[in-house]
Amino acid sequence: MSKETAIQAGTKNAPERVADPVERGAESSIATVPDLTRNAVDVLPEGRLAEQLKLDRPLRVKLGIDPTTADIHLGHTVVLGKLAEFQAAGHTVVLIVGDFTARVGDPSGRSASRPVPTPEEIEANATTYQEQAYKILDPAKTEVRRNGEWLDMNLADLLRLMGTTTVARLLERDDFQKRMAENAPIAGHELLYPLMQGYDSVAIDADVELGGTDQKFNLLFGRDVQSAYGKPPQSIMTLPILVGTDGVQKMSKSLGNYVGVTDPPDEMFGKLMSIPDEAMDEYFRLLLPQVEKPEAEPVRQKRFLAGQIVDRFHGSGKGREAEQAFDKVFVQHAVPEDIPEVDLSDYLSDGDGEVHLPRLIAGSFGMSTSEGRRLLAGGGVKLDGEAVDAHNLDVPAEALAGRVLQVGKRRFARLSSLD
């Protein structure tokens, strides 16, 4: 989306935003305060949000996202879900796509500067990100803006922005304190991050800004920036950071412990089944606020959780299907329905009509032949469910044609028949 269309989209939506709360009436807005703060960790300053909700106008509720990765995962949906609640209460969500802030990289929770994505990556990510966010948000009540619109400023404007604070204030944040203690580098431009994010709030007249608990500093900092520009400071709300499927670290793509909202149903179900029992309560509370955790044995509860979440992102009934597919593979140890087919002829050694198994495994599952060899030696490779004898690395193609090659519990490939 270009700058122009982004602005138009916002303008076009304006009448709907205004109409909603008028119909709802002031009392209902006040009544929604406890709901809106549910699961929140910090709602600051104390009592400010309640006052704002009495204003009887749609609040402009901001969320900034940096398109540094393409996919939204369940961790992001905690905050997005909260935004959706604001929308349901008649407020406007302003989604800031941080095409400019992505060039800096949010220092929050980072022990090192992060690599800067290329403009092309940022652009591609921004597009998919927005699409995926609409799985949760109501597009009609969402205003999407790129912060490059206003952050691509001249030096005079930047100097004014920087003059609104002090270096000491910028260094106060925990992340920087830690890095300094560890003698880790802090890049100069990282200092600017909170200023840039704060200026976003100035530019879009934010009333409320949401974020994860790791965003607390940035969110509060935005209030000061707004004040410096003569705007009423926003209130802030932080929400818990969802733990990843390992149950230990926060969910993140780079840690590989995430469940993407666009993950196929079977995969989503499987990943959710692998979370530790201790993480279940949190998953129920943060991801399915409207659903009761059933009284049952842990496996049942987890199956229910996984099914509900699949339903939420793929449509009602998909959770049940995913559960059936799951049972088929992991309980009945059957071969799943859709598995990739591998063309055996690609692996025929010249002349003798034999196939070098390590190479076949490597090619079929994207690993090195050495790794394939090791798996073979470790008894992790099966053909039609039977463990493969590791002594014969070269096997006649006829012995493989049409059979199902399996590595571990969950990687399958169907071998083509010979023509």
Add this chain to the structure above:
RNA sequence: GGGGGAGUGUCCGAGUGGUUAAAGGAGAUGGGCUGUAAACCCAUUGGCUCUGCCUACAGAGGUUCGAAUCCUCUCUCCCCCA
């Protein structure tokens, strides 16, 4: 501008001339057990045409029979002083 310190495999981290593809740990993967949970046990964890070969300790040269370990230059990072 001056002085000091550091760059080792996915990550952390030993190793200061000779069985070092590189201790140990984490993570990951495979096997056992199981609820694709946890815990626990075992194995593997650079690549390959694999009883061997190749490539590796920031990069490039050099010394040596032999270097991650010594020397030179380069790059990157951190700290202190100014």
